[in-house]
Amino acid sequence: MAETGLSFGILSAVWAFVGIVLPIIIHFVMAKSPNRGIVQICLILTAVCCYIFWITTFISQLNPLIGPELPSGLIRMIQLEWN
Amino acid sequence: MGSLFRSEEMRLCQIFLQTEAAYACVSELGELGLVQFKDLNENVNAFQRTYVSQIRRCEEMERKLRYTEKEILRDKMRIPDILDNPKAPAPKEMNDLEVEFEKMDNELRQVNTNNEALKQNHLELRELKEVLDGTQTYFAVYGQDIQHMMNEETQGHEEAIIGTRSQQTAALGFYVGTIPREKVPVFERVMRFVTHGTVFLRIEEIAKTFEDPVTGDEMHKCMFLVFYQGEQLRNKVKKVCEGMKGTIYPVPESTQERQEMLHGVKTRIVDLENVLAQSNEHRKRVLSKAQKEIRAWTIKVEKIKAIYHTMNMFKVHLNSLTAECWFPVKAIDDIRRALSIGEKISGSTIPSVIQPMVTDENPPTYYNCNKFVKGFQNIVHSYGVSTYGEVNPAPYTVITFPFLFAVMFGDAGHGFIMFLFGLFMIIKEKSIGSKKLTNEIANTFFGGRYIIMMMGLFSIYTGVIYNDAFSRSFNIFGTHWYPNLTDSELRSSENIQLNPMFAHKNSSAYLIGVDPIWQSAKNKILFLNSLKMKMAIILGVIHMLFGVCLSVFNHLHFRSYIDIFVKFIPELLFLGCLFGYLVAMIFYKWIMFDASRASCAPALLIHYINMFMFKYTSPINGELCDPNLTFYKGQDTTQYIMFFLAILSIPVLLIAKPVYVVVTRRSRAKKSDSYHPSDPLIFNEVPPEDSEITLQVYQNINQGFQDDGHDSFGNGHPKEGPTNGTAVAVAHDQQAPAQSHGGGGHGHGDEETSEMIIHQVIETIEFCLGCISHTASYLRLWALSLAHAQLSEVLWHMVLSLGLTVAGRYVGGVVTFVIFFFWANLTVAILLLMEGLSAFLHTLRLHWVEFQSKFYEGEGYAFEPFTFRRILRMQSLEEVTS
Numbered sequence: 001m002a003e004t005g006l007s008f009g010i011l012s013a014v015w016a017f018v019g020i021v022l023p024i025i026i027h028f029v030m031a032k033s034p035n036r037g038i039v040q041i042c043l044i045l046t047a048v049c050c051y052i053f054w055i056t057t058f059i060s061q062l063n064p065l066i067g068p069e070l071p072s073g074l075i076r077m078i079q080l081e082w083n
Numbered sequence: 084m085g086s087l088f089r090s091e092e093m094r095l096c097q098i099f100l101q102t103e104a105a106y107a108c109v110s111e112l113g114e115l116g117l118v119q120f121k122d123l124n125e126n127v128n129a130f131q132r133t134y135v136s137q138i139r140r141c142e143e144m145e146r147k148l149r150y151t152e153k154e155i156l157r158d159k160m161r162i163p164d165i166l167d168n169p170k171a172p173a174p175k176e177m178n179d180l181e182v183e184f185e186k187m188d189n190e191l192r193q194v195n196t197n198n199e200a201l202k203q204n205h206l207e208l209r210e211l212k213e214v215l216d217g218t219q220t221y222f223a224v225y226g227q228d229i230q231h232m233m234n235e236e237t238q239g240h241e242e243a244i245i246g247t248r249s250q251q252t253a254a255l256g257f258y259v260g261t262i263p264r265e266k267v268p269v270f271e272r273v274m275r276f277v278t279h280g281t282v283f284l285r286i287e288e289i290a291k292t293f294e295d296p297v298t299g300d301e302m303h304k305c306m307f308l309v310f311y312q313g314e315q316l317r318n319k320v321k322k323v324c325e326g327m328k329g330t331i332y333p334v335p336e337s338t339q340e341r342q343e344m345l346h347g348v349k350t351r352i353v354d355l356e357n358v359l360a361q362s363n364e365h366r367k368r369v370l371s372k373a374q375k376e377i378r379a380w381t382i383k384v385e386k387i388k389a390i391y392h393t394m395n396m397f398k399v400h401l402n403s404l405t406a407e408c409w410f411p412v413k414a415i416d417d418i419r420r421a422l423s424i425g426e427k428i429s430g431s432t433i434p435s436v437i438q439p440m441v442t443d444e445n446p447p448t449y450y451n452c453n454k455f456v457k458g459f460q461n462i463v464h465s466y467g468v469s470t471y472g473e474v475n476p477a478p479y480t481v482i483t484f485p486f487l488f489a490v491m492f493g494d495a496g497h498g499f500i501m502f503l504f505g506l507f508m509i510i511k512e513k514s515i516g517s518k519k520l521t522n523e524i525a526n527t528f529f530g531g532r533y534i535i536m537m538m539g540l541f542s543i544y545t546g547v548i549y550n551d552a553f554s555r556s557f558n559i560f561g562t563h564w565y566p567n568l569t570d571s572e573l574r575s576s577e578n579i580q581l582n583p584m585f586a587h588k589n590s591s592a593y594l595i596g597v598d599p600i601w602q603s604a605k606n607k608i609l610f611l612n613s614l615k616m617k618m619a620i621i622l623g624v625i626h627m628l629f630g631v632c633l634s635v636f637n638h639l640h641f642r643s644y645i646d647i648f649v650k651f652i653p654e655l656l657f658l659g660c661l662f663g664y665l666v667a668m669i670f671y672k673w674i675m676f677d678a679s680r681a682s683c684a685p686a687l688l689i690h691y692i693n694m695f696m697f698k699y700t701s702p703i704n705g706e707l708c709d710p711n712l713t714f715y716k717g718q719d720t721t722q723y724i725m726f727f728l729a730i731l732s733i734p735v736l737l738i739a740k741p742v743y744v745v746v747t748r749r750s751r752a753k754k755s756d757s758y759h760p761s762d763p764l765i766f767n768e769v770p771p772e773d774s775e776i777t778l779q780v781y782q783n784i785n786q787g788f789q790d791d792g793h794d795s796f797g798n799g800h801p802k803e804g805p806t807n808g809t810a811v812a813v814a815h816d817q818q819a820p821a822q823s824h825g826g827g828g829h830g831h832g833d834e835e836t837s838e839m840i841i842h843q844v845i846e847t848i849e850f851c852l853g854c855i856s857h858t859a860s861y862l863r864l865w866a867l868s869l870a871h872a873q874l875s876e877v878l879w880h881m882v883l884s885l886g887l888t889v890a891g892r893y894v895g896g897v898v899t900f901v902i903f904f905f906w907a908n909l910t911v912a913i914l915l916l917m918e919g920l921s922a923f924l925h926t927l928r929l930h931w932v933e934f935q936s937k938f939y940e941g942e943g944y945a946f947e948p949f950t951f952r953r954i955l956r957m958q959s960l961e962e963v964t965s
Contacts (some may be wrong), residue, residue: 045482060590063677067581068604072573
């Protein structure tokens with residue numbers, strides 16, 4: 001559970017940085033540039049889209065209802081190598 | 084948000100120009116490229132306009148330049164591109180250019196005609212030489228026999244012929260000539276038919292080919308020898324030869340004479356070739372002189388023509404011209420500067436005057452895009468140019484378009500290749516852009532380089548999330564499935580399905596993306612289908628909600644606040660209560676149900692249908708769980724509320740707006756019929772005639788016209804008139820143009836009530852049915868990503884892994900090397916090009932129909948300024964269509 005919370009927190013922080021903190025920084029760094037607005041929009045939209053995409057995939061796998069059907073030889077290898 | 088949020092503010096102005104300064108001013112404005120002129124002489128025939136003669140001269144020059152260009156290209160000489168931008172020359176210089184072109188044109192034509200005559204001569208001489216050679220050989224072989232025959236024949240015929248003909252001495256004569264090889268069989272047949280086989284015909288092929296002087300094609304010719312006897316046969320033979328377009332050459336009978344002739348012909352050929360070479364030299368000299376200058380000349384002539392076409396649109400007065408133009412308000416300083424430069428060049432002392440006008444026309448839509456956004460703006464405009472003042476979907480399209488593409492494309496490897504391709508085109512932007520590609524497809528790809536790069540970038544991300552790179556998954560963070568099966572269990576069957584209760588730690592998941600264990604699972608598609616379909620619905624509902632929210636800005640801008648309550652809120656409720664609730668249910672099921680309660684996990688589709696049929700079965704304590712039972716407390720109440728909120732918003736959408744409009748119209752009609760000047764001037768409304776303000780405006784304009792004769796330009800405008808650039812006295816409140824749908828329009832031909840009701844009904848039905856069908860339409864995000872993943876997997880399993888699974892240490896390497904060629908080609912052709920195009924198209928449709936129908940009207944017209952940019956990008960004069 002803690003691991004889940006950690007992963008959730010890290011990823012949310014990353015996209016929050018891209019979508020909230022960066023636009024604010026850009027607001028002051030690019031104060032004179034005519035492209036400031038479009039850069040901010042791009043950053044916010046990217047963060048929103050990518051975050052939704054990631055979190056949907058994450059949540060859908062938290063409590064799976066079915067498991068993968070694997071050849072038994074492969075399961076042997078997995079038990080050896082990965083676990 | 085910059086200027087891309089909505090269209091730039093445009094102004095319609097009149098410009099008064101001095102006739103002498105007009106040409107230079109228009110030239111400067113053309114270089115600037117920010118002004119769109121209106122045609123003030125629309126009803127004037129093209130041939131009766133003021134500057135027709137100048138345009139005719141320009142077209143003459145164009146014709147000569149085109150001829151020269153064709154000649155240069157025929158000699159395969161390259162026309163160098165010029166880097167700088169030559170300005171349109173003054174009218175006086177135009178005369179010099181004309182003279183120069185005339186000279187060049189005449190020289191070229193003369194050289195060409197001479198060349199043709201020389202080549203024709205050359206051809207004949209060469210043919211003669213071949214013919215002489217041929218006859219020489221022939222007679223050398225058969226000469227004796229023929230002499231015999233000629234003597235015999237003479238005798239024989241003297242005895243055989245009776246009648247008057249017997250008096251003639253039948254001499255055996257012959258004709259020699261050439262005929263095109265294709266005509267030989269016909270020639271033989273005709274000859275035999277005409278002469279009844281009484282002549283002797285011999286055909287010999289000439290090995291060398293000759294060049295046709297006119298077309299330059301190669302011709303194959305054959306030499307023919309016809310031996311005839313008698314005058315009649317001679318005429319017949321001659322006619323046949325001429326009819327078949329064969330050339331007869333006078334070849335003497337005796338060998339000696341033939342030798343002399345051959346010698347003479349050879350010398351003449353050598354001389355002629357010398358002359359030809361010199362003539363070609365001269366031609367090359369003329370052309371290379373033109374080659375350096377021709378691009379600059381072309382541009383200059385095109386610019387002159389464009390300027391005169393524009394000046395034809397102005398109204399002509401005694402010594403001034405009036406122009407009406409649209410331009411963005413922000414560009415007023417640049418325009419003033421351009422005009423002053425033009426005046427300085429032409430040496431005019433009287434400045435031109437810019438005067439704003441009031442109009443009820445809709446201004447053109449203009450966006451000042453940088454090259455990155457331009458591609459996306461073009462995509463949006465392909466569907467329809469935004470109405471003036473409307474919210475622009477393009478800045479959001481910059482990200483949502485590549486993102487939705489990537490959801491459908493979803494492969495990190497393919498995305499990486501696409502990204503590199505886009506990056507390559509961007510880095511080589513300058514060199515490729517200046518090369519002026521002629522291939523249409525390459526041009527299209529180059530124009531969309533930023534789009535391709537973004538699509539590739541996002542595809543890499545979605546590929547990482549789908550854990551799919553060339554159909555392979557990566558285990559970077561450690562899988563969260565821990566199978567723990569004993570040996571006997573493993574031996575019991577071929578395939579085993581892991582139970583998430585034992586093999587998966589609850590409430591934990593692979594850090595980024597789909598768990599890599601699914602790649603090798605037999606029921607991978609089952610899991611991925613569920614994930615991708617739900618993802619598609621979630622993304623779709625959020626995208627549409629975003630679209631509906633954007634419509635608020637439109638309502639605010641056009642001052643129809645009622646729309647917010649009567650249109651926006653019901654739409655939001657309908658979408659949110661029905662489909663937003665579905666999304667919420669999806670997330671709820673994901674979070675609250677795990678494998679231990681797998682049998683209780685609700686079948687969302689069934690529950691959704693039951694919501695509309697009011698069918699609820701609560702779980703009874705002690706009994707087994709069932710997917711059709713309600714799965715949270717208060718579900719029926721919540722669903723009833725959601726359903727009725729959504730249903731109630733439909734009549735609001737349907738009726739509220741027409742009712743409101745009718746009521747307000749009736750109440751306003753009851754008020755007194757006066758127009759208060761302090762009311763904000765609505766852009767598409769012309770104040771009624773009795774207003775004093777209108778009078779003022781018309782006075783200004785009329786005074787401007789009347790003052791022409793008195794030349795009071797130097798003093799600015801008459802007393803009441805506004806000076807350059809300040810807002811006209813009419814509009815007190817020029818904040819934002821408002822489109823009132825029938826509000827306050829007395830004297831205006833508004834829509835009738837019935838029309839409005841019908842319009843509203845159509846809109847409501849479109850929205851409600853559209854919501855449902857569009858939500859389902861977003862499922863293409865799932866469908867295409869499934870197709871892409873499967874194609875990718877097929878290519879892997881059926882193509883590449885054949886090479887990778889070959890036994891033997893070194894053979895496998897070679898086999899893989901060969902198979903990789905096929906795999907790579909198929910990947911690029913099928914997966915990158917075909918799937919890329921397909922996903923691009925579907926994303927386009929999603930944006931144009933599903934997203935934009937929620938807020939976008941797109942009934943404006945684009946701003947097309949008078950600019951020379953098109954001329955500078957022209958490849959050759961062939962592109963000039965006028």
